[in-house]
Amino acid sequence: MISYETSQNMISLLGLGDVRSERIFLTHALGRILAEDIVADSDYPSHPTSAMDGYAILHSDQEAYESLEILGDNPAGADEVGGVMSGACIKTFTGSLMPKGADTLIPIENVRVEGSVIIIEKPVPNGFAVRPVGESYREGEVLIAKGTKLGFAQIGVLAGINRVMVHVAQRPRVAIIATGSEILDIGEVARHAGQIRSSNSYTLQALANQLGAQSVQMGIVGDDKAAIMERFEEAIHSCDIVVSTGGVSVGDYDFVKHIVPKLGAEVIFKGVNIKPGQHVMVAQRGSKFIVSLPGFAYSSTVTFILYAAPLIARMLGVENPYDVIEATLKVPFAKRSNKSEFTACNLTFEEGRYWVDFEGKKTGSSAILTNLLGDAGLMICGEEDGDLEAGTLVRVIKL
Template sequence: MNLISYETSLNMLELLEVNASKNENVPLSLALGRTLSKDVIAKYNDPRFPTASMDGYAVIHSDLDSDSIRVLGDNPAGHDETRVVTEGTCIKTFTGSKMPQGADTLIQIENVDAIDGKITIEEKVPLANAVRPIGEGYKSGDVLIKKGTKIGFAEIGVMAGLNIVMANVAVRPRVAVISTGSEILDLGVESDNPSQIRSSNNYTLAALFEQAGAQVIQLGTVGDDKDSIMKTFENALCSADILVSTGGVSVGDYDFVKDIVPRLGAEVIFKGVAIKPGRHIMVAQREDKFVLALPGFAYSSTVVSMLYVLPLIAKMLGKENSFKTVEAKLSEDFHKRSRFTEFTACNVTIEDGQYFVNFDGKKVGSSAILTNMLERSALMISGEEDKNLEEGTFVNVILLENF
């Protein structure tokens, strides 16, 4: 098999044209986890007027040298204060309240002694103390949340503060997931055949894709039967934007998927990449639909999905990146096992702002399993040209979403 390099495969994936213009409006209460399709821009300054940041007295700063200052009354939060503070007067003003006209400073309650409608200053404060100026939070026209952002609790709060009732979000791409192979047993299915294994691929990948913002169509499993696979794939492409299958792409007699995909009328973009794990990956396109046929081994299919399926989902959502790559320093020697670009499960720690990599408890080689990705795990990248790497070497690391 002629293998292309990892870098070439990424370039080819990047050139694929996808429809990233689909968007819809959803109620803000249902927008959590969705992806913004338009920038959220502030229409007003925050605050719109000078605002008290604590409880105290709104005064003219030069009056702090006076023997006493007369209190005109109270100014609770939410009150549209119209009285004007003049020389020798002040207004008791509470946290979040609009600062009265004429006042330029707020002196907190604990700094004064209030007796008979007057205050005496026990400890002075600087000019403009405890006053939030107009636009301190943000200014009209500021981009507060960028297009492509995954909406979390903070984004919900900001949009609520802007009175955004309906959030404009990207339509979630539909990803159909299926595991192929007669040795695979779906969840809940029982068998007396000890050589069969429980399916985890379709559930692992479905969770991965949903976490990335996709809507998943779970197709379960199908045995090594050409007609059944063909029919299942054809039906999936009628409703899905992306079809992801596991198994059947290697060179065995029962690896039918690699032959079926072209028969669907899909153009093979590339098949076979010099990566470990996952070199037998196939990426194909039929009109505006995509087919990604992945290896059947659970760890391999998961890694390859991160490298190739997540970027496609991100493009359809209008996002720039599907994962974060950082530079990290090896805390121990690393033995490279192949001449391919390798993606090795590792542990990442942060010390004084620097990322460090170690492999404590991680399985390698043919024993690599999905538990490698539990807890604070990441994927270390070692290139085709890399040999064994010594402790202290800087490497690139893909951070997983649960990091």
């Protein structure tokens, strides 16, 4: 068995090719990963613009004149803006272009209007309430870098530069196959107590979708070699990553581990010194990847996060699918093995720091998916780690 660190290095060294991109409408781009640098094609604003409601004036006129004649008004969006000469002003509103000749905006609140003139009661500094050319950005500035996940601010900035269509990374297609004769799909009627309701397919679909992939449910296939082989072939043919659960352990009916090499796939590794999920297997056939996970719910979830998520992220042009943060143990932790352990924990933020505890978390087999409910993280302990005292700084995968 290789170490966790070695397995992660091997994953990061896999050649995934270039990020594949597509053009989509801006209103569909929320949450997608940008596949191009967004560069400003002009200064913004491109002209001096009023930042308040008031009167466009020459700054020096505040001292030079008792009152300034109102030449007219300049609503936002007006085509003709006019000009201001010494001794005069133009009423100018938020978002309006500044009239030629004016350098300063005196706010409405600072003047008294008498007939057709204004009297300035509270002068302002030169350039007051005028947005200078390029206040927001300059032509040629990289506004949003390739690889950025598009959030509300990115969407707004793209709209502001009139980008109707955006280049984003294509969503990798992730096939999900559950193997095991005991697995019963949701909605199906149980025939006897030996059947287990499928949760893996739905947990992994949700994870894949959250990470930006497109999941393809390939259903459940029983412990039958020919059927497994056929389903894998179909999945490899249609998808970029094939994720399977079950069939990788040491049991007589664990066929997946034997079938994957027979599909002509090269096994990158099989077996990692981790808990849970030591039997995980990663293989490659051409540009396609097969990630075969154990069948227990907690094991399959954790190993998906450790091995399928980085592949999805890299296909999208994203470096890391999850943040790994430092947190402080609130309670002692008893390490149970000499493996790298990934333990479900409560992750809370108090007094400016993240804290880890295990209240409500059950110890037992790797089947306990409920341990990942709530504000859960995955605490990482290294192979060499022993028991940890309260107060120890630990690394946690933020989910």
